[in-house]
Amino acid sequence: MSQLLSQIASTKMMAHHRPWPRAAVNAEGWRFAADQLAAGRWVLVGLWGERHAVHMAVRDEAANESAVLSFAAADGRFPSVARLHPPALRLERTIQDLFGLIAEDAPDGRPWLDHGRWGMSAPLGTHGPANAARYPFLPVEGDSLTEIAVGPVHAGIIEPGFFRFTTNGEAVVRLEQRFGYTHKGLENLMAGATLARGIDLAGRACGDSTVAYSYAFARAAEEALEVNVPPRAVWLRALMAELERMANHFGDFGAICNDAGFALMLAQCSAVRERVLRTSDTAFGHRMMRDCLAVGGVARDLAAEGITAIHALLDETGRALPRLKELYDNTASLQDRTVSTGIVTAALAKQYAAGGYVGRASGRSFDARQAPSYAPYDRLRFEVPVRQAGDADARVWIRIEEIEQSRALIRQILDHLPAGDIRAELRLPGEAREGVALVEGFRGDVFAWLRVNADGTLARAHLRDPSWFQWPLLEAAIENNIVADFPLCNKSFNCAYSGTDL
Amino acid sequence: MRKAILDNLIRGIATEPPPVPDAAMRDELARALAERARRTLGRSLSIRAVDAGSCNGCELEIHALSNPFYDLERFGFSFVASPRHADVLLVTGPVTKNMREALERTYNAMPDPKWVIAVGDCAKDGGCFKGSYACCAGVSSVVPVDLHLPGCPPNPTALLKGLLALLEAGAKRG
Numbered sequence: 001m002s003q004l005l006s007q008i009a010s011t012k013m014m015a016h017h018r019p020w021p022r023a024a025v026n027a028e029g030w031r032f033a034a035d036q037l038a039a040g041r042w043v044l045v046g047l048w049g050e051r052h053a054v055h056m057a058v059r060d061e062a063a064n065e066s067a068v069l070s071f072a073a074a075d076g077r078f079p080s081v082a083r084l085h086p087p088a089l090r091l092e093r094t095i096q097d098l099f100g101l102i103a104e105d106a107p108d109g110r111p112w113l114d115h116g117r118w119g120m121s122a123p124l125g126t127h128g129p130a131n132a133a134r135y136p137f138l139p140v141e142g143d144s145l146t147e148i149a150v151g152p153v154h155a156g157i158i159e160p161g162f163f164r165f166t167t168n169g170e171a172v173v174r175l176e177q178r179f180g181y182t183h184k185g186l187e188n189l190m191a192g193a194t195l196a197r198g199i200d201l202a203g204r205a206c207g208d209s210t211v212a213y214s215y216a217f218a219r220a221a222e223e224a225l226e227v228n229v230p231p232r233a234v235w236l237r238a239l240m241a242e243l244e245r246m247a248n249h250f251g252d253f254g255a256i257c258n259d260a261g262f263a264l265m266l267a268q269c270s271a272v273r274e275r276v277l278r279t280s281d282t283a284f285g286h287r288m289m290r291d292c293l294a295v296g297g298v299a300r301d302l303a304a305e306g307i308t309a310i311h312a313l314l315d316e317t318g319r320a321l322p323r324l325k326e327l328y329d330n331t332a333s334l335q336d337r338t339v340s341t342g343i344v345t346a347a348l349a350k351q352y353a354a355g356g357y358v359g360r361a362s363g364r365s366f367d368a369r370q371a372p373s374y375a376p377y378d379r380l381r382f383e384v385p386v387r388q389a390g391d392a393d394a395r396v397w398i399r400i401e402e403i404e405q406s407r408a409l410i411r412q413i414l415d416h417l418p419a420g421d422i423r424a425e426l427r428l429p430g431e432a433r434e435g436v437a438l439v440e441g442f443r444g445d446v447f448a449w450l451r452v453n454a455d456g457t458l459a460r461a462h463l464r465d466p467s468w469f470q471w472p473l474l475e476a477a478i479e480n481n482i483v484a485d486f487p488l489c490n491k492s493f494n495c496a497y498s499g500t501d502l
Numbered sequence: 503m504r505k506a507i508l509d510n511l512i513r514g515i516a517t518e519p520p521p522v523p524d525a526a527m528r529d530e531l532a533r534a535l536a537e538r539a540r541r542t543l544g545r546s547l548s549i550r551a552v553d554a555g556s557c558n559g560c561e562l563e564i565h566a567l568s569n570p571f572y573d574l575e576r577f578g579f580s581f582v583a584s585p586r587h588a589d590v591l592l593v594t595g596p597v598t599k600n601m602r603e604a605l606e607r608t609y610n611a612m613p614d615p616k617w618v619i620a621v622g623d624c625a626k627d628g629g630c631f632k633g634s635y636a637c638c639a640g641v642s643s644v645v646p647v648d649l650h651l652p653g654c655p656p657n658p659t660a661l662l663k664g665l666l667a668l669l670e671a672g673a674k675r676g
């Protein structure tokens with residue numbers, strides 16, 4: 001038994017769950033896990049529900065061990081994890097909305113995704129009557145406070161969400177987010193679907209991370225079915241993932257500077273981003289590489305002209321990046337806006353196990369490519385940049401440094417790309433099987449968990465976006481900053497709406 | 503120094519790109535679009551984009567219309583922040599039930615004449631999200647749609663073509 005699970009008094013190991021172990025625990029074991037999370041000994045990777053159970057994925061980072069714990073919510077209730085460990089809060093509210101399972105003694109019982117507009121409650125559970133549409137925001141009291149409501153439709157071309165600012169003069173004293181506007185019922189659509197439809201849907205969970213999501217879904221399904229993915233496909237996936245990371249980081253770099261009043265950088269970076277998209281199109285037949293992965297491998301092979309195009313892109317980005325860096329570094333008016341704006345403390349990044357550039361700009365070095373790691377990254381050389389300042393500037397620099405790493409990774413992949421098949425045949429499992437995967441997207445670690453039925457269809461699939469553990473930090477980071485810095489601060493996080501609303 | 507940096511950058515991109523087969527078509531489209539907009543509306547065209555529950559893929563390509571390769575604004579087209587300033591509403595997503603009211607209110611806030619373009623496969627009838635408890639059956643189930651642009655997501659050239667087609671229809675109608 002794993003070290004991690006052996007600490008829990010009473011566990012029952014569940015069969016056919018790969019590659020991490022899954023164990024059923026009682027209320028005491030569930031609370032013990034919440035204690036470990038609260039004490040910072042374990043990290044919360046995911047918390048999700050199904051009809052009569054809740055599951056929690058945890059990691060012991062020091063031991064590089066992960067496990068899934070399950071609690072049978074027999075009477076429709078489970079002990080709240082958020083009561084001890086706040087990062088679980090929105091996930092618990094989501095479980096309550098989708099399955100009707102109640103987190104006992106939870107610090108906040110308000111709905112999260114359910115706006116009272118689905119014509120029913122608990123759509124993945126007991127199907128109750130619709131909830132009320134009224135949503136009580138947190139009360140604010142005090143002299144000379146002003147409330148500013150923004151959304152769900154925003155001025156720019158961005159995803160919908162609602163932000164309620166309480167300000168004292170120019171300074172933000174509190175930000176309260178409300179999301180769920182893009183909730184499409186994705187996980188419900190996945191239940192009962194074929195794996196082919198499942199990966200299509202996973203690739204449409206979050207548009208900018210279509211590779212990362214289909215990658216996570218595919219790996220979880222392959223773990224469940226114990227598929228040997230052909231080496232060429234393993235390497236091509238990483239190539240796609242690094243192209244996606246580069247495209248998004250360039251886009252963000254420009255957009256953040258634009259929100260700091262420096263439109264020039266947006267023009268430059270969006271041109272480079274466009275080059276990455278066109279290269280991806282040449283290489284894999286789609287600008288965003290949508291539907292290019294498949295369970296068992298990849299759906300598109302890389303042709304010779306694709307390799308030439310990617311080499312040209314590496315040369316071009318190699319020329320552009322030092323100049324863009326210099327431009328960023330030497331523009332005082334820009335630095336003036338980004339340095340010391342929107343600070344996330346290292347303690348908060350650690351508590352929330354924030355991934356991606358949000359975590360790494362605040363001293364948290366976690367990168368799923370490095371640990372728990374997965375092929376082919378276990379055979380590639382790369383560094384995980386980490387900074388300590390925790391401000392918007394640090395989040396810009398992490399992106400720049402990650403672009404450099406991605407370029408180096410792409411070069412290694414092209415140098416060592418194996419020949420051969422690109423897709424393995426899938427066999428029917430013949431029994432229910434479960435798989436789990438963690439994939440490093442540009443925004444952070446994307447978590448996928450699924451159960452495949454004996455006939456090869458999906459019983460249940462769950463996807464957890466890295467933004468679940470980043471959005472709350474934006475609420476903290478904006479405190480005491482001026483309202484006018486919110487767009488800049490927000491863009492430096494660039495959290496996902498659709499990815500978390502699903 | 504800054505000028506030198508930018509000169510270098512721009513030259514770097516302009517002189518050594520791999521062949522771009524659709525460049526001519528793209529420019530032709532953009533010019534045709536601008537001319538149509540002027541003839542139909544007597545001025546430039548203002549576009550308001552609303553994400554009605556998209557996966558964000560369509561937004562990324564709408565954004566790309568503003569990059570230097572397409573530079574939509576150069577031809578007098580602009581994205582505006584308020585629906586009250588808009589001629590065209592670009593709607594993405596299947597229209598989630600949680601976004602339905604916001605979309606209706608945005609549409610109602612636009613002055614006449616107005617056009618609605620549903621962008622992307624899922625905006626047509628829900629696409630891959632069709633039948634979900636959380637989604638309406640596409641944009642036309644909520645507001646009247648003049649044109650639907652297929653694709654998941656449609657690329658920037660397809661988006662430009664769509665704007666042109668809408669204007670042609672608008673010119674005939676007007």
Ligand code: SF4
Pocket residue numbers: 204207555556557558559560594595596621622623624625629653654655656
């Ligand atoms: S059409 Fe495709 S890319 Fe566009 S929002 Fe729908 S799923 Fe996303």
